[in-house]
Amino acid sequence: MKIDFTHHQSAHCENGVVSNLMKHNGFTVSEPMVFGIGSGLLYCYIPFLMVNHAPAITYRAMPGFIFNRFAKRVGVKFKREKFKNPIVAKTALDKNLERNNPVGLQVGVYNLTYFPDEYRFHFNAHNMVVYGKEGDTYFISDPVMEEVTTLSAKELEKVRFAKGAFAPKGHMYYPIKFPAELRLEEAIVKGIKHTCRDMLAPVPYVGVKGERTIAKLIRKWPKKKGAKTTNHYLGQLVRMQEEIGTGGGGFRYIYAAFLQEAGKLLNNEELIVLSGEMTIIGDLWRDFAVDASRIYRNRSVNVEIDVYDDVASQLELIADKEEVFFKKLKKAV
């Protein structure tokens, strides 16, 4: 049986699943809107944690946060279930499908066979919608894919019960209660204020201060760790920034799209102007990635120290621009 579910490709999985499930239930909410209201934009350096043997830096809120904040701010209630036993998890999923209810699932990426090999890491916070089942085959709408796909029951169990950090434990969710009328205005203001607070947080690891910390580290690494490790770290920085789902430029463009849409909805001319400024900041992030890639193109070749200083200065410039930007944005709503 197959539920009549329309698949829309999105840049990022979490926004995409929320947006697609909302659309399925008759509420048109775009992906940038979900991202903005859920305060998805962030910069955060997580000290001491190593991912793939390099420092962990994230350009977005923790997995699940965008989702929770969005639901709370627009007044949609989601039911969430986690399971210990894969068989119980499967039965619960099948029951929902029988009731014509497409559900969102949190899964691990490593065993998703339809991804190219270099995307398959032990990352457990990917999201997808299951919208039907026929025999042993489940119909999957993975929002980052162009088209819908399928997984066998065994494959699905594997990704639902992936292990490691953020282990999904069969996590399944679907909306159960909607507001009579979707009112986005207030939710937008709340989302924007939250993002400004995060980005201007007085902590050296978060927001613009986090960007400055990383810039300092980029200057330090070549002397302390040598060229090979530094280049590996820089590659990791760019990978996080341009990973599948960032929509380019570490989510900055999605955020600009959100500001533009929000400006029109709230009749706030200033937000539209700020959207343009965010686009320019996104371009700066991409320039940073291009210059960093010139360094790590050769994995272990020694490069002049001042080349590293140069990309560090670029990052500091971005931090300065973003600081001014979010101070203005705070006042605009």
Next chain:
Amino acid sequence: MKKSEVPQDKSNLESVNLRELCYAVDENGEYTTEHTTGWDPKTIALNNAMDDIKERVAIAKKKVLANETSPIEYYMELHKMDVSVLASYMGIWKWRVKKHFKPAVFKRLSSRTLQKYADTFDISVEELKHIDI
């Protein structure tokens, strides 16, 4: 980024018929989406990360053949895992996994533990014991 500037570089996405979605501005300054086939700075970063893993696998293989570590470490690297991910799949503490890296300890492992490692790596116990099969 303008819609016309969305990069269309060659990348491995092609091998699975996938194009990613990007947000970009059209000629009227309105935000819209555009597909991208890949972007060189990112492709290089991804390829470097893969080379890095291949290097780690090769080193682990050498160590196994020199009897400095057990095949578990080799298969761990092959599956892009680290000790904490593997421990989580095995449902045991990290220090126990590290202990199983010692060839002498590996030889004494119970068939149940070996089977569990083999299931985790999706291979047979024979393959687990002899990495060159």
